[in-house]
Amino acid sequence: MQNQRGVVTWAKRYDLLITFLTLGRESALREKMLDLGKVAAGESVLDVGCGTGTLAIAAKRRVGMGSVRGIDASTEMIARARAKASRAKADVAFDVASAESLPFSDQQFDVVLSTVMLHHLRRAARQQCVREIRRVLKTGGRLLVVDFGVKGTGHRGPLAHFHKHGRVKLDDLVSLVADAGLDVVDSGHTGVGSLLFVLAARKI
Numbered sequence: 689m690q691n692q693r694g695v696v697t698w699a700k701r702y703d704l705l706i707t708f709l710t711l712g713r714e715s716a717l718r719e720k721m722l723d724l725g726k727v728a729a730g731e732s733v734l735d736v737g738c739g740t741g742t743l744a745i746a747a748k749r750r751v752g753m754g755s756v757r758g759i760d761a762s763t764e765m766i767a768r769a770r771a772k773a774s775r776a777k778a779d780v781a782f783d784v785a786s787a788e789s790l791p792f793s794d795q796q797f798d799v800v801l802s803t804v805m806l807h808h809l810r811r812a813a814r815q816q817c818v819r820e821i822r823r824v825l826k827t828g829g830r831l832l833v834v835d836f837g838v839k840g841t842g843h844r845g846p847l848a849h850f851h852k853h854g855r856v857k858l859d860d861l862v863s864l865v866a867d868a869g870l871d872v873v874d875s876g877h878t879g880v881g882s883l884l885f886v887l888a889a890r891k892i
Contacts, residue, residue, distance in 0.1 A: 715746075717880055718742060718743050719746065720878065720879075720880065721803060721878075722743075722746060722747060722750050724834070724874075724878065724887060725799055725830060725832035725887065726799075726887075727750045727751060727799055727801075728750070728751070729750070729753070729754065730751060730752065730754045731751050731754045731798035731799055732751075732755045732756075732797045732798045732826075733747045733751060733755070733756045733757070733797060733798065733799045733801065734758070734759070734790075734797045734799070734824065735747065735756070735757070735758040735759070735800075735801045735803075736759055736787050736790070736801065736802045736805065736821060737759070737760055737761075737787055737802060737803070737806075737808075738758030738759060738765070738782065739760060739765050739769070740765055740768045740769050740772060741765075741768070741769025741770070741772050741780065741782060742772070743803060744758035744769070744773075744780050744782070744801075745772060745773055745776050745780055748778045748779065748780050754798075755781075756778075756779075756780045756781070757780070757783070758783075759784070759785040759791070760782075761784065761785070761787070762784070763784050766782045766783065766784050769782045770782050787802075787805065787809070787813075787820070788809075788813050788816040788817050788820060790820045790823070790824050792824045795823075795824070795825065795826045795829075796824050796826070797824055797825055797826060797829060798826055798828075799829060799831075800821045800824065800825055800829070800831045801831075801832050802817075802821065802831070802832070802833045803832075803833075803834040804834060804835055804836060804883075805835070806833060806835050806864075807835050807836055807855060814864060815864065815867070815868070818864055818867075818868040818870070819869075821868070822868050822869050822870055825870075825890040826890070827890055828889065830887060830889050831865065831887070831888045831889075831890075832885065832887050833885065833886045834878060835856050835861065835883070836855045836856065836881075836882050837855060837856065837857070837877070837883065858875060861875070862886055865886050869890075870888035870889065870890055871888060871889050871890075871891050872886060872887070872888045873887045873889050874886075874887040875887065
């Protein structure tokens, strides 16, 4: 279930749902997201709205000696993420925190990831979240946003039917990121279901 702020509180069932929706190809989807974000060895990465931590743990394998942090507003999600990281022996720090008020210093991360999270937020909260992401990005750092597109975009399949509410338009995602002071580098369909992406950079 979700509470009134859209915070998911059913962590174990969430993992089962994602496995179903991706037809068992969640690992390939996560790697594709890391490819889109151009995540590389030695980088510092923040996963905003990290859920149960799958993407953050995959990012840690990609960055090696680099650092990975994950935040989510759901205590249940963070508890499961920490347990998964422990089992995987992955050195990833997970914290309960709001996407609209990130508990990190200015220009701390090379890459920030935000996947299937922004659609949960109201417009003003989305804007504040992206402003916060820009703040914690280093100059030259990158933001990757991935979210569900409006009905009719992308390919058909289970993912295309997930979340009848809360879908986004690509133009709106691009505008959201640009209005926060980030330069859009690339955008379009991920090629997976109805998922869209925007890759942006902090130039100054």
